[in-house]
Amino acid sequence: MELAFLSATEQAALVRRREVSSSELVELYLERITRLDPELNAFVTVCAEEAREEARAADETPSDAPFHGVPIGLKDLTATKGVRTTLSSRAYADFVPPFDSAVARRLREAGFVLVGKTNTPEFGTTAFTESELNGSTRNPWDPTRTPGGSSGGAAVALAAGLLPVAQGSDGGGSIRIPASCCGVFGLKPARGRVSAAPFGALEGLSTGGPLTRSVEDAAAVLDVLEGYEYGDPYWAPPPERPFVAEVGVDPGRLRVAATATPPIDTPVEAACSDALAAAGELLAELGHDVREATPPWRDPDLIHTFLTIWQVGPALDPIEDLSLLTPLNRELVESAHSTSAAEYGRAVARLQALARRVVAFWEDVDVVLTPTLALPPVPIGWQETPGGATEQLLRNAAFTPFTAIVNLTGQPAMSLPLHWTDEGLPVGVQAIGPPAGEALLLRLAAQVEEARPWRGCRPPVA
Numbered sequence: 001m002e003l004a005f006l007s008a009t010e011q012a013a014l015v016r017r018r019e020v021s022s023s024e025l026v027e028l029y030l031e032r033i034t035r036l037d038p039e040l041n042a043f044v045t046v047c048a049e050e051a052r053e054e055a056r057a058a059d060e061t062p063s064d065a066p067f068h069g070v071p072i073g074l075k076d077l078t079a080t081k082g083v084r085t086t087l088s089s090r091a092y093a094d095f096v097p098p099f100d101s102a103v104a105r106r107l108r109e110a111g112f113v114l115v116g117k118t119n120t121p122e123f124g125t126t127a128f129t130e131s132e133l134n135g136s137t138r139n140p141w142d143p144t145r146t147p148g149g150s151s152g153g154a155a156v157a158l159a160a161g162l163l164p165v166a167q168g169s170d171g172g173g174s175i176r177i178p179a180s181c182c183g184v185f186g187l188k189p190a191r192g193r194v195s196a197a198p199f200g201a202l203e204g205l206s207t208g209g210p211l212t213r214s215v216e217d218a219a220a221v222l223d224v225l226e227g228y229e230y231g232d233p234y235w236a237p238p239p240e241r242p243f244v245a246e247v248g249v250d251p252g253r254l255r256v257a258a259t260a261t262p263p264i265d266t267p268v269e270a271a272c273s274d275a276l277a278a279a280g281e282l283l284a285e286l287g288h289d290v291r292e293a294t295p296p297w298r299d300p301d302l303i304h305t306f307l308t309i310w311q312v313g314p315a316l317d318p319i320e321d322l323s324l325l326t327p328l329n330r331e332l333v334e335s336a337h338s339t340s341a342a343e344y345g346r347a348v349a350r351l352q353a354l355a356r357r358v359v360a361f362w363e364d365v366d367v368v369l370t371p372t373l374a375l376p377p378v379p380i381g382w383q384e385t386p387g388g389a390t391e392q393l394l395r396n397a398a399f400t401p402f403t404a405i406v407n408l409t410g411q412p413a414m415s416l417p418l419h420w421t422d423e424g425l426p427v428g429v430q431a432i433g434p435p436a437g438e439a440l441l442l443r444l445a446a447q448v449e450e451a452r453p454w455r456g457c458r459p460p461v462a
Contacts, residue, residue, distance in 0.1 A: 022069025173403025180428025191410030
């Protein structure tokens with residue numbers, strides 16, 4: 001396979017054996033970014049000279065770090081010491097953090113070379129990587145369409161071969177959503193598996209995680225990212241063994257519930273339900289017990305209760321001049337300021353009660369299979385509505401009804417790139433595991449990857 005499309009694990013092995021240098025890998029991706037990214041707009045910042053310097057140092061000093069000398073991109077919501085981190089907001093257009101977040105620090109310690117920061121919407125509030133400051137990221141399968149999710153820049157860079165691996169974050173599906181739209185593998189870890197340090201985690205909704213070409217890469221990157229940091233309000237139990245050791249292990253005969261019924265009342269397009277049906281047939285062929293069943297996740301007030309909490313996210317930034325924000329985030333901040341502590345507390349309590357009910361469904365199943373999204377990739381600008389913040393976020397929810405519920409429950413989930421429409425657009429299938437069940441998901445994902453390999457599927461803009 002062409003060097004640019006090798007997995008990060010494969011590239012790390014080549015660097016260790018001195019068959020390729022870190023400098024060669026960095027130059028390869030910088031050339032591809034220069035040539036292809038003007039059409040895609042996956043990157044906000046490219047750290048060319050810094051990456052070259054890090055690569056030269058990696059070549060001069062071998063290391064047993066698992067990803068020594070391998071390039072990576074970090075989402076522009078991830079604080080990176082000495083590298084501009086805009087949060088895709090005009091309020092932070094020139095912000096250069098004096099520290100690394102725990103995620104950035106752990107990735108650097110694993111030997112990764114930072115090539116650049118990938119695009120995201122302002123504060124990651126929406127399910128579309130469209131930014132007033134940094135522009136819209138375009139899907140390499142069809143540049144008129146969105147890559148979806150707030151980690152869209154990361155998924156596009158990976159799918160188009162501008163990076164061998166990328167880091168994302170997922171507060172309502174924003175690793176799984178662009179993974180589905182871009183035809184790559186996306187894993188949302190369990191709540192508390194990956195620390196948000198030094199920041200807080202809004203009711204534990206958001207977590208960092210990998211976007212990768214292979215299941216092995218996702219497991220190996222999760223091994224780098226996982227673990228407690230002092231003061232974390234949530235943490236998952238340590239794995240019994242490294243996650244990468246789960247790849248290739250027989251998952252056994254799993255009890256799989258398949259459903260195309262989302263937690264909210266919204267239609268699911270045929271391409272997405274067809275993807276689910278095909279995945280269910282594949283799992284049955286692999287020996288799993290697949291049946292139709294839906295978790296008890298319907299609640300008439302779900303969206304509005306969720307938005308009572310979600311609106312607080314952009315209000316946490318100490319920005320005095322709200323005119324610097326997008327109209328959406330400005331309206332959310334104003335709404336958050338007018339919401340009482342009692343209203344917020346009631347919303348948290350209602351969602352926690354719903355989460356308990358939903359998670360109990362896993363007493364009788366091992367995995368729940370759903371479409372990742374209700375629609376294939378939509379045109380750029382599709383989310384825009386004249387009705388203000390609530391209407392825009394309701395439109396977001398109509399695109400992504402299956403993902404945010406897993407952020408609410410804190411369970412791990414993944415998007416598998418198993419289906420393409422007649423027009424050649426990727427459509428993912430989501431698998432939701434039990435609490436702290438990443439090991440089970442990785443075993444299943446590796447089995448599916450072996451049965452239906454996806455790494456050879458490349459977009460036209462690649």
